């Protein structure tokens with residue numbers, strides 16, 4: 001499964017729901033697919049905080065909130081999963097693009113390349129709606145289920161890297177301004 005195509009599938013199914021994206025190619029691809037979509041929150045610079053920010057949003061709104069996180073980032077701030085399990089936000093869907101590497105800093109293999117299962121970590125943190133999928137069709141099936149059923153959800157999507165798209169020309173201030181406006 002490739003992240004770009006899977007992200008398009010997420011967008012096709014997500015309607016107008018807020019989507020928070022991990023820094024780097026995850027944000028770049030989201031922008032290239034939907035540059036005018038003000039409900040995209042691009043997490044440039046904030047490694048490890050994608051699902052933390054999505055958790056905060058989920059606790060502040062009734063809408064479903066979608067986090068597109070990365071394995072290396074989630075490993076760096078694994079306490080996020082414990083806090084999600086503690087708070088039990090019914091409207092939070094975390095998808096982890098697991099390429100088993102810190103891709104954008106030189107493709108160094110992460111712990112998931114050596115047996116760490118982020119799904120199992122999530123279950124140990126009391127997140128009961130979980131899945132690990134490695135093809136887009138399975139991801140689409142579980143994602144649609146997550147949109148229809150209470151969470152919190154943790155979906156680990158195993159992906160293969162492909163060539164990066166150009167960095168998205170977005171600024172944090174504008175991202176925040178445009179995104180916030182959609183909640184008024």
Ligand SMILES: Cc1ncc(C[n+]2csc(CCOP(=O)(O)OP(=O)(O)O)c2C)c(N)n1
Nearest residue numbers: 024045047070071072073101102103104105
């Ligand atoms: C606190 C912090 N440490 C290190 C970095 C450098 N850094 C940026 S992205 C990244 C790797 C992120 O890995 P992952 O979440 O798996 O995303 P991928 O690159 O695989 O898409 C690192 C180490 C950073 N931005 N912030």
Ligand SMILES: [Mg+2]
Nearest residue numbers: 071072101103
């Ligand atoms: Mg990664």
